[in-house]
Amino acid sequence: MPEIIESCPLCGSSENSLFNRSTVQHLLVVNRICDHCGLVFQSPRMTQGETDEFYKREYRRMNQGGQEKPLAKENEIQRQRATALRKIVVMQVAEVIRHLEIGCSAGYLLKAVQEQYGCTSVGIEPGNAFRDHAVQQGFKVYPSLEALQENKEERFDLISMSHVLEHITDPVAYLSELRRSWLTLNGWLFLEVPNLYGHFSFEVAHLYSFSSHSLEQIIQKAGFRMVQLVKHGQPRSRTLPLYLNILARPESIVSPSFSVIPEKHIWVKRFIFYTLRGLAYKIYYRLNYLLKRIKNLLRRR
Numbered sequence: 001m002p003e004i005i006e007s008c009p010l011c012g013s014s015e016n017s018l019f020n021r022s023t024v025q026h027l028l029v030v031n032r033i034c035d036h037c038g039l040v041f042q043s044p045r046m047t048q049g050e051t052d053e054f055y056k057r058e059y060r061r062m063n064q065g066g067q068e069k070p071l072a073k074e075n076e077i078q079r080q081r082a083t084a085l086r087k088i089v090v091m092q093v094a095e096v097i098r099h100l101e102i103g104c105s106a107g108y109l110l111k112a113v114q115e116q117y118g119c120t121s122v123g124i125e126p127g128n129a130f131r132d133h134a135v136q137q138g139f140k141v142y143p144s145l146e147a148l149q150e151n152k153e154e155r156f157d158l159i160s161m162s163h164v165l166e167h168i169t170d171p172v173a174y175l176s177e178l179r180r181s182w183l184t185l186n187g188w189l190f191l192e193v194p195n196l197y198g199h200f201s202f203e204v205a206h207l208y209s210f211s212s213h214s215l216e217q218i219i220q221k222a223g224f225r226m227v228q229l230v231k232h233g234q235p236r237s238r239t240l241p242l243y244l245n246i247l248a249r250p251e252s253i254v255s256p257s258f259s260v261i262p263e264k265h266i267w268v269k270r271f272i273f274y275t276l277r278g279l280a281y282k283i284y285y286r287l288n289y290l291l292k293r294i295k296n297l298l299r300r301r
Helices: 048-057 059-063 072-090 108-117 128-136 145-150 171-181 212-221 266-300
Strands: 016-024 027-034 040-042 098-102 120-124 140-142 156-162 183-194 224-232 243-250
Touching: 072 108, 072 156, 072 183, 072 224, 072 243, 098 108, 108 120, 108 156, 120 145, 128 140, 140 145, 171 183, 171 212, 183 212, 212 224, 212 243
Parallel strands: 098 120, 098 156, 120 140, 156 183
Antiparallel strands: 016 027, 027 040, 183 243, 224 243
């Protein structure tokens, strides 16, 4: 049975409205918006047990045309993304001794950070084939945070999560646990998520669709303060703000009574940005088409 979200995971309000209904890879995906704070979340959604099985057996195949093992094309995208993310991290982070990447996939960001800082990089990856690939690169990779705990790993001064937070059932609780149990007092949290105002966002595996505002509210409620926000499209686009990156640090004193600041005009901003994205793609493809036609004409002469 699908799970119905009765109250907003950010502010707790029970008032919400339909935001988007899409059919993605033959599956109905329904997203709702909190009428109080503006967080966009999927409901109904898979239960936790269904989610665990989905990531073990179906997720990679769904996103790789039925293949479970890393494909050359996907590996190249991950390599390019890791290069782009490393550039963002080094803008603020001077030193890393121990790095944990949650959702490390084939291990390209683990490698990029290790090469940059000469640190110990450890990963978490639930998918067997991708975890094996990262292990073959020489990294210690666990299937879950619980397995990390069982092996009594020490704390980390950089924890990265690239395209992971939108998959977590309770992002506030998850980030709070990372802060309490796994991040050093002066450590860094590094996140990348799809941008609600630039990326399609709505997939069966995406339980949340974040704007920069809602993402900052999530990390603040979890006990972090934002240091840097970057919007970019690498490696897929040089111009479109497809992704949001946040570098954050743990608060020394966490207030137990965090007050969520609502976001306004989400519908309008989503429409404007997504419409502009559609126009940009049309212009790009038409220009490419015209350039190819001109080149062909010149060759014939």
